[in-house]
Amino acid sequence: MNKLYVLALSASLASPLAFADTKPVSIDNKPAFIASLMKQMTLDEKIGQLRLISIGPEMPAKEIVKEIAAGRIGGTFNSVTRAENRPLQDAAAKNSRLKIPMFFAYxxxxxxxxxxxxxxxxxxxxxxxxxxxxxxxxxxxxxxxxxxxxxxxxxxxxxxxxxxxxxxxxxxxxxxxxxxxxxxxxxxxxxxxxxxxxxxxxxxxxxxxxxxxxxxxxxxxxxxxxxxxxxxxxxxxxxxxxxxxxxxxxxxxxxxxxxxxxxxxxxxxxxxxxxxxxxxxxxxxxxxxxxxxxxxxxxxxxxxxxxxxxxxxxxxxxxxxxxxxxxxxxxxxxxxxxxxxxxxxxxxxxxMGLFHDPYRRIGKASDDPAETNAESRLHRDDARDVARKSLVLLENRNQTLPLKKGGTIALVGPLADTQIDVMGSWSAAGFLKQSVTVRQGLQNALGQQGRLIYARGSNITEDKKIVEYLNYLNWDAPEVVQDPRLQVEMLEEAVKAAQQADVIVAAVGESRGMSHESSSRVSLDLPANQRVLLEALKATGKPLVIVLMNGRPLNLTWAQANADAMLETWFPGTEGGNAIADVLFGDYNPSGKLPITFPRSVGQIPSYYNHLRLGRPFTPGKPGNYTSQYFDEENGPLYHFGYGLSYTDFTVSDVTLSSQTMQRKGSVDASVRVKNTGQRDGATVVQLYIRDVAASVVRPVKELKDFRKIMLKAGEEQVVRFKIDEDKLKFFNPKLQNVAEAGAFDVQIGLDSQNVKQASFDLK
CATH class of the missing domain: 3.20.20.300 (Glycoside hydrolase, family 3, N-terminal domain)
Incomplete structure (x- = not known):
C-alpha cells in the first residue's frame, strides 16, 4: 500500500472509529506518519509506549498480553522465540485500539x-x-x-x-x-x-x-x-x-x-x-x-x-x-x-520496519523452526574461525607449543570439561549442550593418533560462600557444580594422570559467573585450590601448558614464571574447545593481541598503557627512589596492551616518514617493512601509536591511533603504511575544544605497545 490511515496497517485491522476523522498519510513519510499517529493517541496510550517490560517473575506473559491490548506497554524483553512473541504482537497489532506494534529486545x-x-x-x-x-x-x-x-x-x-x-x-x-x-x-x-x-x-x-x-x-x-x-x-x-x-x-x-x-x-x-x-x-x-x-x-x-x-x-x-x-x-x-x-x-x-510489517521477524507460525535448538540453526564455522582469532599466546618456552598429535596428553582442570563456562557470561539463547569443551576439542583433534587422559583436579573454588553466590545468579540451573570428592583425592588423580603423560594441559581460571554483572572481585588471583593444583602438576617435571579461561586480567605471576606455555582463551564460545585444540596442535597459528593490560597484582590497579605523563616517572633499570613506583614489587605490567606471541617470528623495520613536517589539513605517511622470519605462515597486528611531545596540557605517554592485521607467509615481507592526518593528533583541551597543537610528534610502530620503532615530525 502507498497510502495508509495513520497506523492502519491494513483496513481489516484498523478501527473505523479510530481513524474516521483522519486523512490518509503515506507510511513512507516517517515524520508525517508518526505525527499523525500521535494526534490519535490518548495520554495513557502515549505513556504506555514508554514502558519496557521484562517477561518473567516481574510480569507473567498472560498479564502482559492484557496490558499490551490496553495500550499500556511499548516493548518487552527476555522472550526469545517466535512462539513466545507472536501472541504479544497479536495483542498489539490486532487487539489494541491503535494497532501500534510491539518490539522485542534481548x-x-x-x-x-x-x-x-x-x-x-x-x-x-x-x-x-x-x-x-x-x-x-x-x-x-x-x-x-x-x-x-x-x-x-x-x-x-x-x-x-x-x-x-x-x-x-x-x-x-x-x-x-x-x-x-x-x-x-x-x-x-x-x-x-x-x-x-x-x-x-x-x-x-x-x-x-x-x-x-x-x-x-x-x-x-x-x-x-x-x-x-x-x-x-x-x-x-x-x-x-x-x-x-x-x-x-x-x-x-x-x-x-x-x-x-x-x-x-x-x-x-x-x-x-x-x-x-x-x-x-x-x-x-x-x-x-x-x-x-x-x-x-x-x-x-x-x-x-x-x-x-x-x-x-x-x-x-x-x-x-x-x-x-x-x-x-x-x-x-x-x-x-x-x-x-x-x-x-x-x-x-x-x-525497525515494524509499522510496515509487525510480523517482519516473527513470521507465520507455520514457518517456526520445528526444533528451537536445532543444530542447523547454528553457525559453527564462523564461531570456530572467530574463536581461533581471539586466542592470545602469552608464553611459549622452548617451543612447547604446538603439541604433537601423538603420545599421551594429560588434560587437567576444573574448566577442561564444562560446557556452560566455555560460553561465558551473557550467552543469550546459547544451548550449553551444543558447546564444545576443551576436552571434546582435544579428543576431536587427536582422534586415534594419541591418548588423552582427563582428570578434573579441583573444583573452581572450595569457598562455599562464593559457590552459593554464583549459583544464586542463575535461576535456571546451578552455575557451578561441585565435585563432592575431597580436594586431596582430586589432586592425587590429577598427579597420577600427569605422571603417565608426555605433556600436561591445565585448564584453569574463572567460572563464567565470576566475570559477570555484579561479580566484582577484590582479588585477581586464581582461586587457592587451583593454584595448589598447578603447583602439584609443575612438581611432576612434565611440560606444563596452561589454558586460561577468564573474563578479566588475572594475577599470573606464578604462571608466567612456571608455565612452559600459556594460552589466554577468555570464554571462547560454542566452538571454543575445537578452536583451542586448533591452536594447541598448530593447525592454526595464534595471532591474538591483548586489548587490556595485565597487572602483576591487584595493587597495581589502575594499570593501562596510555596513562598521562609524569614529572617523576619510574624508569626501568634506574634507581626507583623518588619516582612514581611501588618499592615492594617489580614495576610495570606483567603483560602489556597489544601483546601476543605467534608460532613464527616477525621483524619490523625502522619507521619511514614521507615528510618531517605536516601542514594543517595535510598528512604524513608513516611506513614500516614487516617480515615473517620464521618457519610458519602467520598473522600479526601492526600497531601505530602517537606521542604528543609537548602540549598545553599533560598528554598520555602514547596513544593507539591505527592498526593493521596482516597475514604473511614464511619468509614473506610487506610494507605497511599509515596515513597520519590532523585528526589523529587532536585532543580535548580544558575548554573541551578538539584541537591539534603545533609542535613535535613521535610516531611509534610495532607489534605491541612497548616494543616499537620511532620517528618524529612537526605539525606546523
Missing amino acids: DVIHGHRTIFPISLGLASSWDMQAVERVGRVSAIEASADGLDMTFGPMVDIARDPRWGRTSEGFGEDPHLVSEAARATVRGLQGKSASAPDSIMASVKHFALYGAIEGGRDYNTVDMSPMRMYQDYLPPYRAAIDAGAGGVMVALNSINGVPASSNMWLMQDLLRKDWGFKGVTVSDHGAITELMRHGVAKDNREAAKLAIKAGIDMSMADTSYGAELPGLVKSGEVNIKDIDNAVREVLGAKYD
Whole structure:
C-alpha cells in the first residue's frame, strides 16, 4: 500500500472509529506518519509506549498480553522465540485500539544461538571484519527468533579488572573500543535496521560505567570533563555515528548526578552536541533507583526527573506508568516531554520496519523452526574461525607449543570439561549442550593418533560462600557444580594422570559467573585450590601448558614464571574447545593481541598503557627512589596492551616518514617493512601509536591511533603504511575544544605497545 490511515496497517485491522476523522498519510513519510499517529493517541496510550517490560517473575506473559491490548506497554524483553512473541504482537497489532506494534529486545552481546568469544576476546582478534561478522550472525539468528533489538554493544572503557563486566566490553583503549563499536553496529543493523535479518543496536552503558570507583558494580563515577571526552566518551559516539538506533543509559552517577536524571548527559551532550535522534532506554529499574541515589524523594519525583532528562523508555520499572499521568495533569511535566519520548519510541519502531510489517521477524507460525535448538540453526564455522582469532599466546618456552598429535596428553582442570563456562557470561539463547569443551576439542583433534587422559583436579573454588553466590545468579540451573570428592583425592588423580603423560594441559581460571554483572572481585588471583593444583602438576617435571579461561586480567605471576606455555582463551564460545585444540596442535597459528593490560597484582590497579605523563616517572633499570613506583614489587605490567606471541617470528623495520613536517589539513605517511622470519605462515597486528611531545596540557605517554592485521607467509615481507592526518593528533583541551597543537610528534610502530620503532615530525 502507498497510502495508509495513520497506523492502519491494513483496513481489516484498523478501527473505523479510530481513524474516521483522519486523512490518509503515506507510511513512507516517517515524520508525517508518526505525527499523525500521535494526534490519535490518548495520554495513557502515549505513556504506555514508554514502558519496557521484562517477561518473567516481574510480569507473567498472560498479564502482559492484557496490558499490551490496553495500550499500556511499548516493548518487552527476555522472550526469545517466535512462539513466545507472536501472541504479544497479536495483542498489539490486532487487539489494541491503535494497532501500534510491539518490539522485542534481548541481551545479544557475543552471539545469540551460536555463542562467539566474549567481547574482550573479540577485541583480542584486532580483526574488525571478524567483529562485524559476529554482529551479522548474531542479528541473523536473533531476528530469526523474532527479536528486534539488542541491548548492545557494550562499549564501556574498562581499566579496573576487578569489575566483573570487564568481560562484556572491548578493553581499555578508546580507539580499539571505538572501532569494535562501529563494527558491531554495522553487523547488527546491516544495511538497514528495518531489514528482516537485522536488529537494532542499543549501545550501552551511557555513560562512563567502566570507570566506577573500586571496580565495584553500580558504584559512582567522578571524572574531569577532559578525561571524559578524551578517553571514555569516544566509543559511545562511535556507535552512534555508525547508526546505532538506541542508547541504554547507565546505572551509575556522574559527578554526583545519576545518568538517568542527568540533563547535561542526556540533553546537552547526547541530543544537542551529538545530534542523537534515536531512542533512549533506562537500565533495569534505574528510575526507581533515583530514590536510592538520594536525588528523588519518591517514585513521583523519580519519574519527573527521568522524563525531563530525556529517558524515553523505562525498563522494568513502574514509575512511568504509575506517576506520569498525574505529573502531566498537575503541570509538573509538560506534555511536550511525553511527546518527545513517544516520538523517539515510535521512530525506533518505524526504523525497525515494524509499522510496515509487525510480523517482519516473527513470521507465520507455520514457518517456526520445528526444533528451537536445532543444530542447523547454528553457525559453527564462523564461531570456530572467530574463536581461533581471539586466542592470545602469552608464553611459549622452548617451543612447547604446538603439541604433537601423538603420545599421551594429560588434560587437567576444573574448566577442561564444562560446557556452560566455555560460553561465558551473557550467552543469550546459547544451548550449553551444543558447546564444545576443551576436552571434546582435544579428543576431536587427536582422534586415534594419541591418548588423552582427563582428570578434573579441583573444583573452581572450595569457598562455599562464593559457590552459593554464583549459583544464586542463575535461576535456571546451578552455575557451578561441585565435585563432592575431597580436594586431596582430586589432586592425587590429577598427579597420577600427569605422571603417565608426555605433556600436561591445565585448564584453569574463572567460572563464567565470576566475570559477570555484579561479580566484582577484590582479588585477581586464581582461586587457592587451583593454584595448589598447578603447583602439584609443575612438581611432576612434565611440560606444563596452561589454558586460561577468564573474563578479566588475572594475577599470573606464578604462571608466567612456571608455565612452559600459556594460552589466554577468555570464554571462547560454542566452538571454543575445537578452536583451542586448533591452536594447541598448530593447525592454526595464534595471532591474538591483548586489548587490556595485565597487572602483576591487584595493587597495581589502575594499570593501562596510555596513562598521562609524569614529572617523576619510574624508569626501568634506574634507581626507583623518588619516582612514581611501588618499592615492594617489580614495576610495570606483567603483560602489556597489544601483546601476543605467534608460532613464527616477525621483524619490523625502522619507521619511514614521507615528510618531517605536516601542514594543517595535510598528512604524513608513516611506513614500516614487516617480515615473517620464521618457519610458519602467520598473522600479526601492526600497531601505530602517537606521542604528543609537548602540549598545553599533560598528554598520555602514547596513544593507539591505527592498526593493521596482516597475514604473511614464511619468509614473506610487506610494507605497511599509515596515513597520519590532523585528526589523529587532536585532543580535548580544558575548554573541551578538539584541537591539534603545533609542535613535535613521535610516531611509534610495532607489534605491541612497548616494543616499537620511532620517528618524529612537526605539525606546523
